[in-house]
Amino acid sequence: MQYLLMVYANEREMAALGEAALSAMSQEYAEFTKSIVQAGNFKAGDRLRPVSTASTVRLRNGKVVITDGPFAETREQLGGYYLVEAKNLDEALALAARIPGARHGSIEVRPIWVLGQQ
Amino acid sequence: MNPPEAPLQAAVDARIAEVFSREAGRVLATLIRLLGDFDLAEEARQEAFAAALERWPLRGVPDNPSAWLIHVGRNKGIDRIRRHAVYRDVILREAASIGCEAVQGDEPDGAEVFGDDRLRLIFTCCHPALSPEARIALTLREVCGLTLQAVARAFLVHEDAMAQRLVRAKRKIRDAGIPYQTPDPSMFDERIDGVLSVIYAVFTEGYAATAGGELTDEGLCREAIRLGRLLDALLPGNAAVLGLVALMLLHDARRPARVSGSGNVVLLDEQDRTLWDRSQIAEGLELVERSLRSPAHVSRFAVEAAIAALHVQAADKSLTDWPQIVGLYEVLLRLHPTPVVELNHAAAVSMVDGPERALALVESIRARGEVSDYHLLHATRGKLLARLGRRSEALEAYRAALDGAKLDPERRFLGERIAELTEDGGGPNPAIRSDEVSAKLGGTRP
Numbered sequence: 001m002q003y004l005l006m007v008y009a010n011e012r013e014m015a016a017l018g019e020a021a022l023s024a025m026s027q028e029y030a031e032f033t034k035s036i037v038q039a040g041n042f043k044a045g046d047r048l049r050p051v052s053t054a055s056t057v058r059l060r061n062g063k064v065v066i067t068d069g070p071f072a073e074t075r076e077q078l079g080g081y082y083l084v085e086a087k088n089l090d091e092a093l094a095l096a097a098r099i100p101g102a103r104h105g106s107i108e109v110r111p112i113w114v115l116g117q118q
Numbered sequence: 119m120n121p122p123e124a125p126l127q128a129a130v131d132a133r134i135a136e137v138f139s140r141e142a143g144r145v146l147a148t149l150i151r152l153l154g155d156f157d158l159a160e161e162a163r164q165e166a167f168a169a170a171l172e173r174w175p176l177r178g179v180p181d182n183p184s185a186w187l188i189h190v191g192r193n194k195g196i197d198r199i200r201r202h203a204v205y206r207d208v209i210l211r212e213a214a215s216i217g218c219e220a221v222q223g224d225e226p227d228g229a230e231v232f233g234d235d236r237l238r239l240i241f242t243c244c245h246p247a248l249s250p251e252a253r254i255a256l257t258l259r260e261v262c263g264l265t266l267q268a269v270a271r272a273f274l275v276h277e278d279a280m281a282q283r284l285v286r287a288k289r290k291i292r293d294a295g296i297p298y299q300t301p302d303p304s305m306f307d308e309r310i311d312g313v314l315s316v317i318y319a320v321f322t323e324g325y326a327a328t329a330g331g332e333l334t335d336e337g338l339c340r341e342a343i344r345l346g347r348l349l350d351a352l353l354p355g356n357a358a359v360l361g362l363v364a365l366m367l368l369h370d371a372r373r374p375a376r377v378s379g380s381g382n383v384v385l386l387d388e389q390d391r392t393l394w395d396r397s398q399i400a401e402g403l404e405l406v407e408r409s410l411r412s413p414a415h416v417s418r419f420a421v422e423a424a425i426a427a428l429h430v431q432a433a434d435k436s437l438t439d440w441p442q443i444v445g446l447y448e449v450l451l452r453l454h455p456t457p458v459v460e461l462n463h464a465a466a467v468s469m470v471d472g473p474e475r476a477l478a479l480v481e482s483i484r485a486r487g488e489v490s491d492y493h494l495l496h497a498t499r500g501k502l503l504a505r506l507g508r509r510s511e512a513l514e515a516y517r518a519a520l521d522g523a524k525l526d527p528e529r530r531f532l533g534e535r536i537a538e539l540t541e542d543g544g545g546p547n548p549a550i551r552s553d554e555v556s557a558k559l560g561g562t563r564p
Binding site: 001003086087088089090092093094111113 | 245247293294295296297299301302304305
């Protein structure tokens, strides 16, 4: 099965971490990503720019409405994701627990709904 | 073949009924593994039982009835998959695994294969990715085999709502890919703790129902103890499992003395100790000892069981070993730091160091505000204040407790305390004796 692991963190707290801590964390992310590529779990994964760069689009009465900012204001913001292949939820949860961001933020694990499946 | 004579017929019917009730759980657990779907497995089991009712009276009960039921159930299930388009994607996904595992299912190795499947079922129903309510409901329905009506009644939930809860939980198991397996060794201890918490929640719901006119629900207590024993049979020697079974037996042994003839709460120190179930206590004590024998794996349930053991071992309430109980609560606070454990610790401290020190502990729990609406916090506070002669504050605390109490017997008990304090001229009230208030009022709830 495929799962989307969404990495949520508080952007303000992350920004306050300081140069050294941030570079240590990028290093950890690089190692984690490398390890799940080698293990065959990795399908895709990227970091996202902060919500200050987000735009939200809606179509209302046939008209495109564009607003500045994210879909919802939350305490923690989506900051990145991994798309992984795992044999079941337990394996996906174990991968999620190894994401460096799990230590201060939260990882939401969602199964991919394959097109055409019940 | 001629139909059997009437007496023989009755004997066969009785045997069939006995086989069904004994094998229902194992057959379901194995069919879920073979068919890969809870609902399909339940339907297949129904069909297998129906087939047995037709055939066994004529040909006799087979030597290995559960293997027969599983074999027939699996075939019925596969027929169903072929018939129903709904299951078509299940076929596509599971075809390979049904094919290879079915071979295993044709010749079950007896207890071991079934045991593994029942363990798989328990771990799946208690998976942490399900909500706590869903875990309890699924366990009672799928592992214990309780009817939907019984599960709904146990938790005072409407049947439709309970049915919905079960449907949603099973859908999550399927759609999120919750595995039907015992967890990897790396997560085993964590997951077993989760399973034990579910069983203990069933027990405490029975021991001190959270709402309604009755204080206890015997059926739920028995179910929880039976689940604990099943888990002990499947995981022999597991210290945490032993501790939980001991804890439940020791609490349950006191159940006959906890409620008076008029349905009122009877406090631990006022209970008629001759009503306690001695054989259950003896078994509980033996299990506590076995559980504590491996000090590397002390579980919170074993420590709680040891506390319960000290209570029941005292021939008289005045002989209770309070200093050791305080010590055990301090161990428990390290293993399982919750406000309820802190509250029970404070109540025990009051028996060793007096109400003043205990009240300071209770006030610090209250100041944190996490459990400020918990009625046992106020009841404990009221009792300590009454012992210190602070009558008006005690009254206020008991009234706050009454506001939060939902059970009728508890409400009557608190009403009596308030009446005593109102009539009384003040000063320490002899009718309010010190003891472990929260344990007496509500059991040691997790």
